[in-house]
Amino acid sequence: MDEKPHGTRPGMADVARLAGVSAQTVSRTLSGHPNVREHTKAKVLAAVEELGYRKNDAARVLSSGRSHTLGIVVFETMFYSRSAATVGVETAAHRAGYTVSAVTVASMDSTAIQAAMTRLSEHNVEGIILALPLVQVNKGIEDLTRAIPTVCTDGSRTASTHVVTVDQHLAGRMATEHLLSLGHETVWHVSGPESWIEAGGRTQGWRETLEASGRFVPPALQGDWSPASGYQNGLILGRIPDVTAVFVASDEMAFGVIRALHELGKRVPEDISVIGVDDIPLAEYCSPSLTTVAQPFGFIGERAVERLIAAIDDPQTPAETELIEPTLIVRSSTGAPAAAS
């Protein structure tokens, strides 16, 4: 009469009963503890198999106090960098025995970010990766970063967040120097949204490089990372006679720019050179193939996870900023300017 109702998921007690051991022993064999005889282990495993037992994470987390889960907050966008970052984090975390739980945020104001972090903390994550810029930090976020180890993969930070990020300033410099070294008088720029610290870094690197070599610094145009916004800005740039080189803050916008230039009858790179940032998979295969500053997304994810786990293991770990160097990849969208008329 004390039949389990149909469809109920078997628990550890059921396994224990079938194997003729205590629940504790089942727990130990399942978590690879020592001090369990081979024979016993076999019996337990057989019972698990027969019952189709699957462990209950909620119970495990509640009881042990550890979730072995990392949280990641990403900005809702379909663009390459988003998924690249997530994938990098996921594989690194998985390798370290952690699961990652992602929450997407639709806007970047502090309330939304705080809500996302709270959700993650309710899920008992042991650490959080912020894959977006922390534009404004409110008290709630401040508290959360104090309570839970946090690493940011954008330049921004609070007092207690660790940072692992690409040196965007350097990226801007590399792109600009590449163009200058090709013989261009100056370099124009299409930036990302100003709320992104990443975008700001690139713009700054570009401007300072230009200033350092005494060139004219053109006004920066601004896009929103989308190909469409690149296209719009390309329509403007293509109408300015002086323009011979453009540094675009992302590959996707760069293709938009190129497209607009084509429509205006400008050739790339013969008339105008264009360089992007990211090195998306298509960068090599669109026409012309795109010269770009590659960001090592996988490596960033890896380092971010490593740092986060270190901070989890020892909360005293001091919060530092780690800068990763990007790589220039020269393809065929950049070249020397046409001989002056």
Place this chain on the structure above:
Amino acid sequence: MDEKPHGTRPGMADVARLAGVSAQTVSRTLSGHPNVREHTKAKVLAAVEELGYRKNDAARVLSSGRSHTLGIVVFETMFYSRSAATVGVETAAHRAGYTVSAVTVASMDSTAIQAAMTRLSEHNVEGIILALPLVQVNKGIEDLTRAIPTVCTDGSRTASTHVVTVDQHLAGRMATEHLLSLGHETVWHVSGPESWIEAGGRTQGWRETLEASGRFVPPALQGDWSPASGYQNGLILGRIPDVTAVFVASDEMAFGVIRALHELGKRVPEDISVIGVDDIPLAEYCSPSLTTVAQPFGFIGERAVERLIAAIDDPQTPAETELIEPTLIVRSSTGAPAAAS
């Protein structure tokens, strides 16, 4: 002396004590239950605020038996369709009050998929979305799909999985008919990996359309979704004099094909027309802009989640297959063939 150790997260009991009510009352106000006086509610909320209390999901799940979490299994790839599908599911789930937990799988054999589903079930997900083809189904997967409502967004299925998928057969037909209607004698094809049911459907739609109108059916070339594989196949196609139209199973491969054709001195669409599938963000902005068969990823995610939740609410819901129609988007990579020599 019975001080809480520093750094310990406050529990509901702490809140209750501070507010001078029982833990039960805290629970009720927090889950929006009726039968709590305004005044009491306010006291509780104040205490929550002061303590920085965040609810503990593990405990809630364990105790209530409900996790309000959906699981999704995706194939590890950086390509567009992957993230598009995930985003669609995430937003739809979120709107319905569910969280989604994703697990990435590196290979598509049944063992890997079973492992992924098991992990999800250990996380107590209430339903699972399989965003990959179920090539081979073993007993473990069979059991899991029986125990947990499952919907597949690829054509494949077990006896108890629901299916929401794009009509790939139709996609293949639409692409082929478009090319034929432009006046091409026949259409060549670069397919996806044969293990993907999606790829198979497109290929089949292409072949049958050709057969139906009595055209020559060229041998299908095969890629692996990557731009590089498209490029390789393009290098082959561009050397075959007869080729005037190519149906490529994904946009990313299509750009690879176009690139190769350019290198071989062929113009697109003047010499050869190329059509892709997916409608990635860049399709409109690369040169030439790509004619393609768009897949409504967002809508798929939405429908998949709806169906899944219906199945969770009523496990008796019969498993059906829902086919979603793709859309032809004509841009500038396809055109009429050059007048016969």
Place this chain on the structure above:
DNA sequence: CCGCCAGGGGCGCTGAGGATA
């Protein structure tokens, strides 16, 4: 009698100590 709240029991698992060889 109904609206509001407190208390006990238990979800499935693990950590600590004791018992048995």
Place this chain on the structure above:
DNA sequence: GTATCCTCAGCGCCCCTGGCG
């Protein structure tokens, strides 16, 4: 003493019952 196993007491929360106005 050492290897193996078991009993016991919670983890933080929600459901149920019942008492108080």
